[in-house]
Amino acid sequence: MNEYLKFIRFLKPHSGILGLAVVFMALSSLFDWVSIAMIVPVVDKVFNKGTIIFPVKMPPAIDSIVRSINAVPQLELLNYLMIVIPILFLFKGIFNFLYSYYMSDIGQLCVRDIRSRLYEKIQSLSLEYFTRKRAGELISRITNDVKVVENALSYGTTDLFYQSFLVIAFSITIFFIHWKLALISFLLVPLLIFPIVKVGKILRKISKTSQEKMADINSLLIETISGVRIVKAFNMENGEIKKFQAHNQRYYKLSMKAIKRTLLLGPATELLGVIFAVLILAWVGKDVIAGKISFGVFMLFLGSLFSLIRPIKKLSQVNSLNQQAMAANNRIYEILDCIPTVVEKAQSRSLTGFNRNILFDHVWFNHGDVPVLHDITLEIKKGQIIAIVGPSGAGKTTLVDLIPRFYDPCEGRILIDGEDIKEFSLSSLRRHIGIVTQETILFNETIKMNIAYGKTDASDEEIEEAAKKAYAHDFIKRFPQGYDTVIGDRGMKMSGGERQRIAIARAILKNPPILILDEATSQLDTQSERIVQDALNKLVEGRTVFVIAHRLSTIRSAHRIIVVESGNIVESGMHDELLNKNGLYKSLYMNQRIQ
Numbered sequence: 090m091n092e093y094l095k096f097i098r099f100l101k102p103h104s105g106i107l108g109l110a111v112v113f114m115a116l117s118s119l120f121d122w123v124s125i126a127m128i129v130p131v132v133d134k135v136f137n138k139g140t141i142i143f144p145v146k147m148p149p150a151i152d153s154i155v156r157s158i159n160a161v162p163q164l165e166l167l168n169y170l171m172i173v174i175p176i177l178f179l180f181k182g183i184f185n186f187l188y189s190y191y192m193s194d195i196g197q198l199c200v201r202d203i204r205s206r207l208y209e210k211i212q213s214l215s216l217e218y219f220t221r222k223r224a225g226e227l228i229s230r231i232t233n234d235v236k237v238v239e240n241a242l243s244y245g246t247t248d249l250f251y252q253s254f255l256v257i258a259f260s261i262t263i264f265f266i267h268w269k270l271a272l273i274s275f276l277l278v279p280l281l282i283f284p285i286v287k288v289g290k291i292l293r294k295i296s297k298t299s300q301e302k303m304a305d306i307n308s309l310l311i312e313t314i315s316g317v318r319i320v321k322a323f324n325m326e327n328g329e330i331k332k333f334q335a336h337n338q339r340y341y342k343l344s345m346k347a348i349k350r351t352l353l354l355g356p357a358t359e360l361l362g363v364i365f366a367v368l369i370l371a372w373v374g375k376d377v378i379a380g381k382i383s384f385g386v387f388m389l390f391l392g393s394l395f396s397l398i399r400p401i402k403k404l405s406q407v408n409s410l411n412q413q414a415m416a417a418n419n420r421i422y423e424i425l426d427c428i429p430t431v432v433e434k435a436q437s438r439s440l441t442g443f444n445r446n447i448l449f450d451h452v453w454f455n456h457g458d459v460p461v462l463h464d465i466t467l468e469i470k471k472g473q474i475i476a477i478v479g480p481s482g483a484g485k486t487t488l489v490d491l492i493p494r495f496y497d498p499c500e501g502r503i504l505i506d507g508e509d510i511k512e513f514s515l516s517s518l519r520r521h522i523g524i525v526t527q528e529t530i531l532f533n534e535t536i537k538m539n540i541a542y543g544k545t546d547a548s549d550e551e552i553e554e555a556a557k558k559a560y561a562h563d564f565i566k567r568f569p570q571g572y573d574t575v576i577g578d579r580g581m582k583m584s585g586g587e588r589q590r591i592a593i594a595r596a597i598l599k600n601p602p603i604l605i606l607d608e609a610t611s612q613l614d615t616q617s618e619r620i621v622q623d624a625l626n627k628l629v630e631g632r633t634v635f636v637i638a639h640r641l642s643t644i645r646s647a648h649r650i651i652v653v654e655s656g657n658i659v660e661s662g663m664h665d666e667l668l669n670k671n672g673l674y675k676s677l678y679m680n681q682r683i684q
Contacts, residue, residue: 096411096418099242104442106191106198111250113188118254120181122262124174125392188251198241203235203421210424210432215431216495219365220456225308230424233303234417241414248407252400256683259393259400266382268391291350299343300417306336351409430650431494431515439517445506446470447492447633452501454487454656463656467503471602474634478677479653485637485676488653489605492635493522523601525628527608528587531580536565537572539580547598559594561587586621593624604634650674 313329376382447469454462461484477485502509531539541547556562569572580588638644645664652660652674660672667674
């Protein structure tokens, strides 16, 4: 029940529209019932020239209407019905359109809200969360899972209300006409509900698995499309096609498994209803022959009974939809209920400047249960260039990722000008930090937008000046649209060196006092590296810089070199000083020279 309440919580902001839609549903179902009730005067008065006879005493209001109809001459009643029936169906159509429109609107509004909430939540989560989740899985939650929830909220909720109104209307009708049979009908309802509940539980399990399989498909698509160059370089097209087909086939089998059970449920409930209706036909048919009930009233009873089958069948499908939606809903709430590991304090302050130093004070950090950094104590003064070197997996990137609070230390503190960085708002802290990584992230936007990313109010002159300092202006102008060129997904229209210079221009435009360069030239050829290195030299002027370097020849001018091994600082000093120590740094340096 709690899960269902969490599910329908998405409807709460739109309760006004929902209330209006429910009113229109009630009116539409009323006209639906009235259109069947027209059987009585048409059959008994117009065609049989008889009298409407109910087997029991009806309520005064209905009894008065029946006597009035019985008093109207046959031809006159036919003329009335020729006018009334089209009007009834007109109103029924109007109300049907209105409730369908508003329920569709609610469905789309809920989809909009859920997707926005999911995206906002994903953006608020810490970097650590994304090391545990695949991009395709997160995309599947926003697309596929939300679509499943939309079907239940829109179509499922519509049928839940509308078909329930019909069940109530037709149940009241058969109860007034023949209360004994109505009572028996209600006692047989559990026979119809049991298979609905049983199949619903199965569908929920199948749906959860199928949604996970769709996440696998999305992950595979993202990996192979973004890595298409590697796929083609290693002739793995056929291998990836087979892998995709295997995932696709598993999803197909699960989908058909769910469809088969859903489709079997309808005929099963319908068959039970028909068997009962046949028994009713034999029972009440005797009363018609004996003249205890008019043929038109009998037709209304039978029509109402058969009309109960359709809404009960629809309600069984609503349960199937809801069970599938519950599985999707749980996956959605797994994200919405996730608590970021890096959070701002309630009374966080704005970092207004950087004047003296950055201090790592006995910092420890683990990735889950895996120790990464051990008791790091390090002071970096303003204006210093600090190079961080060491073997792969030593903890270099994790060390600098603690500065903008992508992660928080498990123990210890990081201070800027003597203040713990946890005291500052994340936005003000990160405003003071610029990052250029070995994997250049660009967006499928114009060059201008990519350079101005994070500073959207920058003027064209500022953007162009930043590009010139990054040695990017000349190659940008060679594009037909210049700075308005859309660079494609992840900047595919550019070379690696060009993409890196755009990233450097972006950092120059941001103009941060603290700069992190994470192996910014490691993937470039010699010529591109030289150009990018010149751009980096422009970028580091007057800033406090952390350089993670793969090529040790590029960090000779650093004020200090920190050597990290297995999460520990094992050496610290200038280039020549470290070479004279004959330690790990010299070993790394000599290995690169030999290569």
